[in-house]
Amino acid sequence: MKILKLNRGVVAILAVSMSALAANAQQNFQHTITGETLKIMEEAPEKGRDTPAVKKFLETAVNPYNGVIGCLPKGEEAYLVACSGCHGHVGEGKLGPGLNDGYWTYPKNLTDKGLFETIFGGAQGMMGPHGGHLELDEVLKMMAWIRNLNTGDVKDASWLSEPQKAAFKPFDSKAWEGAGKAEAAKAECKISGD
Numbered sequence: 181m182k183i184l185k186l187n188r189g190v191v192a193i194l195a196v197s198m199s200a201l202a203a204n205a206q207q208n209f210q211h212t213i214t215g216e217t218l219k220i221m222e223e224a225p226e227k228g229r230d231t232p233a234v235k236k237f238l239e240t241a242v243n244p245y246n247g248v249i250g251c252l253p254k255g256e257e258a259y260l261v262a263c264s265g266c267h268g269h270v271g272e273g274k275l276g277p278g279l280n281d282g283y284w285t286y287p288k289n290l291t292d293k294g295l296f297e298t299i300f301g302g303a304q305g306m307m308g309p310h311g312g313h314l315e316l317d318e319v320l321k322m323m324a325w326i327r328n329l330n331t332g333d334v335k336d337a338s339w340l341s342e343p344q345k346a347a348f349k350p351f352d353s354k355a356w357e358g359a360g361k362a363e364a365a366k367a368e369c370k371i372s373g374d
């Protein structure tokens with residue numbers, strides 16, 4: 181009986197330390213200007229917090245929706261509602277800087293982690309925080325759309341894996357408005373291993 185009790189204790193300790201490990205698995209996301217830790221789960225709307233893509237992203241800081249054609253229409257939709265007024269319809273820049281070229285005020289925006297942090301927590305002046313009103317899953321789709329708008333040199337697209345770089349085509353607005361969007365709308369928005 182004693183042994184059984186001990187085992188239970190060990191199991192309990194293991195369970196506690198494993199859940200601590202799981203909690204640690206989330207990356208530390210930081211505000212682009214202040215460096216303060218962003219409170220992702222406290223601030224993000226409840227809806228869209230626990231999709232497979234969000235879970236994967238919070239652990240790896242790599243956006244699983246990058247290059248998933250079927251997710252682009254939703255990403256575009258979200259971008260047009262929340263961002264295009266300041267950054268232009270195709271990220272060409274207006275009141276806010278261009279998001280479709282190789283130049284970034286904050287070089288960390290070259291990474292998915294950095295881009296997410298800037299969108300979630302905001303930067304300076306008119307670039308306010310968007311984490312409180314955009315669903316996390318929607319932010320990831322929007323980020324994939326922003327990456328898709330890239331017309332810069334693919335060499336600089338450090339957020340892409342090598343196979344993604346090989347398949348990359350600079351954004352072509354006419355092709356998208358023509359057949360591209362309709363094709364994408366037919367494809368599934370699904371990440372690998374989903």
Ligand code: HEC
Nearest residue numbers: 262263266275276277284285286289298303304306307310
């Ligand atoms: C009210 C206008 C406004 C809106 C709306 C807005 N932004 Fe911005 N954004 C700006 C301004 C101005 C800056 C420059 C801020 C700075 O340099 O700190 C900026 C900066 C950025 C940057 C950093 C660019 C760089 O070169 O490093 C990113 C990324 C960005 N915005 C993405 C977005 C996304 C995505 C949305 C939609 C969720 C959005 N913004 C909505 C005005 C806006």
